[in-house]
Amino acid sequence: MAFFSGISIQKRDSASEADGGELFKGAAFIAAGVLAASFMTMEISSVLKLGLLAVGVVLCAVGVKWIVKYWKDNKAFEEFVPEWDKGRGMYDRFAKELNLWYEKGITPQDCDGDTAYFLKLQKERLDKKGLKLHESVVPSKGTSYGTGKVSRKSLWYTTDMMYENVSRKLSFENENGPVYERDTEMAMYEIVAHSPNEAQTQFIRVTCPNCGAVNSVSKLGEGCPYCGTVFQIKDLFPRVINLFFIRSNSSAKNGQIFRQSMTFSMSGVFLVMLIANIVRGGQPLPLILLASYFAAVLVGGFLGFIVADIRLVATLFDHDGMKHLPILKWGSSKRKIxxxxxxxxxxxxxxxxxxxxxxxxxxxxxxxxxxxxxxYRADAREPLFSDILEMTYTNGICLNGIRMEGNIMHMSVRTWWVNHYEEHGKVKKSGDCIDVTFRRNVEKQEAPGFSITSVSCPGCGGSFDAVRQKKCPYCGSEYHMEEESWVIEQMHLIR
Structure with missing residues (x-):
């Protein structure tokens, strides 16, 4: 994330991973101790043999001490369970609320109404298919940068892109038990909208946290016209307006990959050389051990380093199944839009x-x-969409084209997702693209607000949820959302 300017970091206290240097020192002391003790097989004086044996025992004891310390530290690290701390701010609060939603069905309070509605629709889809989704995100363990934040401003909005490495667990189960389980390290991003300029609160509309009616921020400050509840700015903002995940290993995971590669490579080379030299014969055991040690350090260390680098580079291309995203087009699309x-x-x-x-x-x-x-103004939805259970947006959006018909803008984009879907009673994961064409009347400036449900009936002025209702529940007038905001006119799944 270094290519972003204006990054601020909020450090997180976490258990430190075990020091790999202690493991290496322990192995080195034990190797030296075994080498010293191996002189017992030589035709030398008994005093020298006993002396070297004593030195070998001491060296091995020191090595075992280092190994035990590494093992204890590593066990403590593995058993450590990181938790979200609401006192750290919005990022932690919403992450904790997200876990509570999947664990106990408690609707998150720190997201906009559209995100909450998506979670509700997802639960209804799962209930219909007789499935239950368990999802949890916890901070990644080990030394990390904590929660990063990049602030961006427009004339109306101040938003923060907040991100941190997390461990994300997904599991689906039916009446017979689990049918799918996955534990992945990812970077979780929250786009958070913060308090607007107070001089503009009469124009910015949000959903009343108490009754769900849509009103301007200034009206809610005086008292919601529908339920009478009075709110302060801090009750209405900040709000999470977007959430997405990108596959990314933590520093602890990368360190584990490096230690594993070096350990297996050096141990493998040592064993091969030791057996080969013993079979060949003709050399004293100390010399055989010494040659095997040098081969393990030089050859095994070099091979382990190469293997570790290859594995670490491979993780850069592991996007959890996401289809290829053309980086140059992705970068230019935001600017063009x-x-x-x-x-x-x-x-x-x-x-x-x-x-x-x-x-x-x-x-x-x-x-x-x-x-x-x-x-939704498109044709009948493709059948495959009905099998999707969970949608993970991956911050992938590319512009396919824009065309105008009078004041109506048609914008076609390709979006990138990692979806879980049900097929013949099994849950599978797929990297999907969804091509969508949106349209809206650009002659009318879109009303500011942090929810696409923020509408008032042009006929009677009543506030209602126009995304889920085409007609005003008060006067029966049909609401044409494309005159106020974006609507979908085409949608295709690419799997």
Missing amino acids: KNTMLRYDKNFSFDKFEGQLVSLVRMAVLAEKPEELAC
Whole structure:
């Protein structure tokens, strides 16, 4: 993440992994002790033999002490269970809430309404298929940078991209028990919208945390017109408006890969050389051991270093099954979208825009009847979408094209996901792309707010959830969402 400017880091206290140097020192002392004791096989004076044996025993004892210390430290590290600390701020609070949702069904309070609705749709899909999803994320163990944060500002919004390495566990089970389990190290990203400029609170609309009605921030500060609850800015902000994961090993995992490679390589070379020299014969045991040690350190160490490097480089290309993402096109797409939209809306925020699109796709995929969503204007949904159980967005979005029909903009994008789906009673993982074409009337500037559900009926002024309802529940007028925000007009799965 060093290529981002303005990064701030909030360190996290965590158990330190065992020192690999202690393991190496222990092995070195034991090797030296065995070498000294091996002179017992030589035709030398008994006093010298006993002296070298005593030295060998002492060296081995010291080596065992180092090995035991490494083993204890490593055991303590393995048994350490990191936890989220709500006192550290929004990142930890929402991560903890996400775990509670999957564990106890408690709806998260620190995300926007669209994210909460996606979780609700996912649960309904799982219930219909007779499956239960257990998901948990915990901070990665070992020395790490903690929680990184990159702040970005637009005229309306201040957003933070917050990220940290986590251990993510997923498991699905049916009435007979677990059918799928996976434990992966990833970087979890939260896009967090913070308090707006207080002078603009009359324009920014959010969902009332108490009754769900949509009103401006300034009205909620005076008292929600629907339930009467009074809120302060700190009750309404910050909010998580987008969540995604990218496959990434922690420093502890990379250190483990390095130690494993070096240990197996050096041990393997030592054993091969030792056996070969013993079979060949003709040399005293100390000389055989010494030659085997040198081969283990020089040849085994070199091979282990190469193998470790190859394994570490391979992890850079492990995207948890995600399809190939063209980096240059990905990098230029954000700039093209932002520059295009700023021509029509000087308050455009890419973070908010991306969160909207991700929410729309999740809703359209997981809704039981997508045709009843005001945000879905496409043809009948492809059958494969109905089997998707869990959608992990991977921050992959590439612009395919933009065309105008009068004031209507049609924007086609490809989005990257790692999805879990059900097939013949089994749960499988797949790297998918979803091609989506969105449209909206750009003549009207989009109302600021952190939820695509933030609408008021043009007919009666009533506040309602237009994403899930095409008609106003108060006056029955049909709501045309494309006049206010983005809607889906085409959606295709690429598997």
